[in-house]
Amino acid sequence: MNSETFRDENKDKTQENRIRRLMDELLVKSDALLDEQRPDAVLKQHSKGKLTARERIELLFDQGTFIEIGKFVQNIGMETMQGIDTPADGIITGIGEVDGRTVAVSASDYTVMGGSMGKIGLEKQARIIKIAKEAGYPLIFLMEGGGHRIQEGLDSREFARGSSGSSFVDLSLMSGWVPLIGAIMGPGFAGPSNFASLCDFIPMVEGSTMGIAGPKLVKAALGEDLTKEELGGAAFHTKVSGMADLTVKNDEECIKEIKKYLSYLPSNAKATPLQIPCNQPLNNVDQSLLKLLPKSTNQAYDMRKILDLIFDHNSVYEIKPQFAKNIITAFARINGKAVGIVANQTRYMGGILDSAACTKASRFVSLCDAFHLPLISFIDVAGFLPGSASEKAGLVRKSAKLLYEFAQATVPKVSVTVGKGYGLAYFAMMGGRTLQSNYSIAWPTAEICAMGIEGAVDVAYYRDYEAADDPVQRRKQLIDKFRSQIGAIRGAEGFGVDDVINPLDTRLLIAKTLERLPEKLLKEVPPRKHGIIPI
């Protein structure tokens, strides 16, 4: 062996050792970030019945598909943060597959300074938001924490730049481009709420909170003394404010619901919703459907049961099931194709449309239109809720919002008038020709007119029947007369609806109609920049 060769071999060995050393170091450093290395923090999280951020991510993504971005990140080392370790700076971000489709995630790590949002953590979040925007991936926030990290927030040199603020630009532009999901999985006042507010779907885990500010701050600012549940608990937001879509029992259920929600939607507005195979016949709807209808149109019944029989088995998935229960908004499938349903639910408030119902439905219509889900309305509505509470809530404009969203939607639209179709509420639900739906049908049970007959007679024919010899008899005579001319077939005679059908054929007719219509319909819009939504 000459000296030259010897030197080379020696060099190789040194190089190899160096690389091995670096690899070992890498392993140690990345292992240190794992939950296993932080048993106390993990135990604390588990003791509250919660999973860690990494466990949530593990549950969300198809096995082995998650690629993390920025795991070695630490806080920026401001004076106030000296000596504080913040693995991944408290926000875990990355990309992976959910049921085979690429999805981006940003998950707060509550074990790192209570899930507070630090400067670098927010930069990571901003980056994953941008990646999702550019590539067209659905974006999921799994959030809990107290919002902005105070220790890094009391310095205008940092805060004035508002580094997280720029994410709101991206999120606003991503609305309607990709599905945005903001899950609240623990304390969520302030920061997490702000991000969730720009999302389409907000599930809340029992015990979690959402709101502008928490009880302590509210007490200090206003003197109002409320528990966190009263102020912004999951039950409050799913039943009263309508800010949240769903209350879920625990983290596992939360992840399950997120996946289910996504299964109805395309990855972005350029993609087509997934069509899944369906073996269920179109023309064999259970006869019990007819028994679900009430004997009189004044009686309540469960519209949800009717929908369950018409759409694919177990496919009806209600959005905001606990809020404004007088209207049902639901994703569903018909012959495997995803659709959006808006249906009056007479079991609650007789299905009358109030401010909450209009808000719920118009938001849902907008969501479906953005993601190419055809809209189907099931109409049984006696009108809008009159009275001072409605006027205070601005129901006039809220009702316009529903009309507006249905009117400007370019997805295929089908309306089915099941029972009452009264007044503007019939228009706002897409009845007949009103909103130029592609197919407008009625069941023989439909009653279509400007307002409830008895009320109309009392308003317009009061003088007439009061002057009669027998006012009671005359009033009844008038009511009977008008009642005889509000039926479905008469409506079809006037060509207000395309057909009056056997309710059992609804499934077949909707499926066939949708099969034949394009995903997006041609619609002439004047050369405006954009419309002004009645909000």
Next chain:
Amino acid sequence: MEKILSMMAGSVWKIHVQAGDRVEEGQQVIILESMKMEIPIEAETSGIVRQVMVSEGDFVNEGAILIELE
């Protein structure tokens, strides 16, 4: 103590329960009449009826307490 509230203004048409009755979640307890329609009111939780706060024919406003459960 849980309260069953009226979801809208109307008159009490039928009362299906009385003090001491056990009601299940989702059970129809009262039917209101409003806007010429029957508006069923359901119990949101199960419990025993402590007191029925209204009588048939009463007018109630939105948010009025109809029944107290315990």
